[in-house]
């Protein structure tokens with residue numbers, strides 16, 4: 304259910320084959336190039352404030368684009384809920400508590416991420 308919800312919100316149709324026979328950087332792909340060009344597969348994204356609002360939507364978008372997302376927020380429960388929602392949609396997200404006003408804490412989460 305989550306995946307369908309995300310797709311509708313992003314107004315992306317995964318069945319849209321436009322351009323599927325084109326090459327991207329010399330590589331032929333089964334994916335439409337317009338989609339592959341934005342792929343974040345193999346990347347890790349660290350999103351602070353991802354427990355709510357803008358950060359939450361950005362985190363969902365990055366996960367939909369293939370990134371493994373570190374969901375960081377002062378509200379650990381909120382990011383745990385989002386991690387579970389992503390997992391149900393087959394996407395990758397892990398929840399970490401962070402207080403962005405605490406430089407040492409931010410450094411810890413960055414070190415853990417990379």
Ligand SMILES: NC(=O)c1ccc[n+]([C@@H]2O[C@H](COP(=O)([O-])OP(=O)(O)OC[C@H]3O[C@@H](n4cnc5c(N)ncnc54)[C@H](O)[C@@H]3O)[C@@H](O)[C@H]2O)c1
Pocket residue numbers: 351352353354355356357358375376377378381401402403404
């Ligand atoms: N420039 C603009 O046009 C514009 C428009 C909208 C929002 N904003 C700003 O963007 C930011 C996010 O807006 P929103 O609507 O998504 O807010 P929101 O309140 O929905 O989300 C903020 C998130 O940050 C988390 N958070 C708060 N303090 C934290 C801390 N110390 N460490 C880590 N996480 C913390 C909260 O738990 C929450 O999950 C706000 O600062 C808002 O003012 C700017």
